[in-house]
Amino acid sequence: MTLFEKLLDYYHITKEDYEELVKPHTFLDFNDGHEFDNVVEAVNLTYKMMEKKAKTIIYGDYDCDGIMGVSILKKMFDYLSFPVDYYVPSRYLDGYGININKAKEYVNSGYQFVITVDNGVCANEAIDYLKDNNVTVLVIDHHTPGEVLPRADVILHPLVSHLGNTTSSGAFSAFMFSRKLLDRVDKYLATMAAISLVSDMMPLKEYNRNLLRVVIDTYQKDEFLPISLLAGDKPFNENTIGMYISPKINSIGRVIENSSINEMIKYFTSDDKAFVLSYFNYIVEVSEQRKALSNNAANSLLDKQYDASIVEYLDIKEGIMGIVANNLLNRYNKPTIIFTKGSEPGVLKGSARSQEGFNISEAFHTLDQYLISGGGHANAGGCAIKEENFELFKEKFNELVKNTDIQVKEKEIIPLRLIDISRSNLKLVQSFSPFGIEWNAPTFMIEHIDTSALSYSRNQLHIITNIGGGSMLRGFNFSREEVSKNKFINIYGQLSEDSYRDLIQTVFDIRKIEKYS
Numbered sequence: 001m002t003l004f005e006k007l008l009d010y011y012h013i014t015k016e017d018y019e020e021l022v023k024p025h026t027f028l029d030f031n032d033g034h035e036f037d038n039v040v041e042a043v044n045l046t047y048k049m050m051e052k053k054a055k056t057i058i059y060g061d062y063d064c065d066g067i068m069g070v071s072i073l074k075k076m077f078d079y080l081s082f083p084v085d086y087y088v089p090s091r092y093l094d095g096y097g098i099n100i101n102k103a104k105e106y107v108n109s110g111y112q113f114v115i116t117v118d119n120g121v122c123a124n125e126a127i128d129y130l131k132d133n134n135v136t137v138l139v140i141d142h143h144t145p146g147e148v149l150p151r152a153d154v155i156l157h158p159l160v161s162h163l164g165n166t167t168s169s170g171a172f173s174a175f176m177f178s179r180k181l182l183d184r185v186d187k188y189l190a191t192m193a194a195i196s197l198v199s200d201m202m203p204l205k206e207y208n209r210n211l212l213r214v215v216i217d218t219y220q221k222d223e224f225l226p227i228s229l230l231a232g233d234k235p236f237n238e239n240t241i242g243m244y245i246s247p248k249i250n251s252i253g254r255v256i257e258n259s260s261i262n263e264m265i266k267y268f269t270s271d272d273k274a275f276v277l278s279y280f281n282y283i284v285e286v287s288e289q290r291k292a293l294s295n296n297a298a299n300s301l302l303d304k305q306y307d308a309s310i311v312e313y314l315d316i317k318e319g320i321m322g323i324v325a326n327n328l329l330n331r332y333n334k335p336t337i338i339f340t341k342g343s344e345p346g347v348l349k350g351s352a353r354s355q356e357g358f359n360i361s362e363a364f365h366t367l368d369q370y371l372i373s374g375g376g377h378a379n380a381g382g383c384a385i386k387e388e389n390f391e392l393f394k395e396k397f398n399e400l401v402k403n404t405d406i407q408v409k410e411k412e413i414i415p416l417r418l419i420d421i422s423r424s425n426l427k428l429v430q431s432f433s434p435f436g437i438e439w440n441a442p443t444f445m446i447e448h449i450d451t452s453a454l455s456y457s458r459n460q461l462h463i464i465t466n467i468g469g470g471s472m473l474r475g476f477n478f479s480r481e482e483v484s485k486n487k488f489i490n491i492y493g494q495l496s497e498d499s500y501r502d503l504i505q506t507v508f509d510i511r512k513i514e515k516y517s
Contacts, residue, residue, distance in 0.1 A: 003425055006414045007432060010442050022431055027185040030210035031176070036161040039180045042138055042154040046181060049136060050082050054112035058086040059098045061118040061170070062253030062261055064199035064246040068171035068192040069117035069140065071268035075189060076178040078269060085111075086265055091319050092257040092343065097122065103129040111135060118170030120152065121145045121160070127152055140177060142170045166206045171196030188224055191215050192268065195227070198238050199246035203438040212238065212434050226268050229280045238434040248283050251290040254319030294320045297338075298327040308401040310336040311394040313348060321351035322380070329353040335360070335401050337383070339390065347372065348390060350383045357406035367396055413492065416444040421471040426495045426506045446508070447490045448516050456480045463510060474498075475510030488516035
């Protein structure tokens with residue numbers, strides 16, 4: 001069986017499906033057949049507000065998706081020379097979503113038009129207040145709606161407004177709105193929307209995948225200064241977005257406790273090159289702070305022994321709880337919740353992460369009597385508990401994990417030979433990209449590797465073995481001492497490309513090693 005046939009089997013598609021998958025798309029046809037039911041209504045409403053010169057504010061969110069969404073809308077109005085204000089809430093001062101206090105503030109300030117992006121579909125109380133005070137409201141969101149929708153004049157939402165069967169990000173929804181309002185596709189706005197698809201872990205299907213693929217395929221180095229700075233010397237693709245761009249954007253909202261996060265919108269929308277360069281240095285500085293804070297918190301728990309789960313109460317910033325939980329999950333492969341003090345006295349806020357087979361959302365539902373609040377998805381969520389109930393909740397959560405039959409689906413693996421690690425095969429694999437949620441990069445396995453033939457880095461901690469033909473095996477944190485305990489091993493990993501001083505190599509990135517038997 002050829003590698004191409006193996007890849008078709010891996011993704012459970014036919015050759016005809018593949019031809020459709022790789023069919024060229026443009027910015028004009030990436031979403032053929034998909035449009036919000038009520039987007040014309042939203043456009044007409046917005047033009048009506050603009051004709052009235054209505055005082056307008058955009059209300060976003062502090063994560064990458066929210067920042068991209070506000071930036072898209074702000075830039076869209078800039079193109080139309082219509083002045084608007086915007087507000088990105090502080091995780092620490094405001095919390096998530098537009099609230100009643102902000103609604104009152106906007107009424108008192110004379111705002112006539114409020115647009116929410118990446119929030120709002122559950123903000124019934126705040127929107128009721130705005131509507132009761134004759135404020136026009138447009139909600140652009142993608143989160144799961146409640147049983148009763150808010151009284152907004154128009155709601156643009158991938159599922160509520162029947163864009164399609166695939167949910168998307170808040171910024172993608174903002175971009176779809178912008179292309180209708182501007183009557184054209186703006187590549188910069190499209191690029192910000194594509195970043196949000198990766199950062200918010202949206203399923204890479206249909207219009208999501210098509211837009212991301214078009215943006216990646218057409219992106220030119222240094223095309224958009226704010227984005228190129230964040231990417232650095234990395235190629236613009238889904239890996240760079242997920243590992244370098246979106247973490248830097250998210251770091252501001254995670255670390256900085258005041259409302260200066262709003263400078264992020266200026267970074268993405270300003271034509272002031274000096275400001276953009278200066279603020280980029282600040283983003284890098286805060287990003288390094290975030291890394292240090294999260295690494296220190298995770299490393300402080302290294303020597304602890306855990307039962308079925310990890311439930312810890314740490315004196316850390318609320319914004320890095322999720323990162324610490326994710327680090328511990330990856331290290332121990334146990335359902336993890338990290339708590340810290342919330343803004344309310346006597347209340348702990350928690351961020352949870354779990355591996356496949358244990359559903360966080362269902363766990364919170366089961367333990368509802370011990371929670372003040374809780375919600376999320378299968379693999380991630382957030383909650384709040386009374387500080388006095390921490391030990392009790394920890395005990396009950398651990399019992400629940402112990403009594404849950406955690407069944408993990410066996411991941412599909414594609415067998416490979418050393419001679420298959422080639423540039424042509426890498427290009428074949430890459431033709432199935434971009435990879436992400438519900439469309440993972442394929443994992444390969446090579447059997448019967450003679451460990452005595454492997455080469456290592458100078459410190460003997462990393463596998464770096466050239467195998468000829470411009471190809472190599474690379475595995476970080478696989479020391480010669482540990483690997484050499486076995487005469488033969490199987491290696492698992494993925495194909496990638498590496499360039500150094502104009503030398504381009506095809507790399508088998510080793511993710512896992514097991515004894516050959």
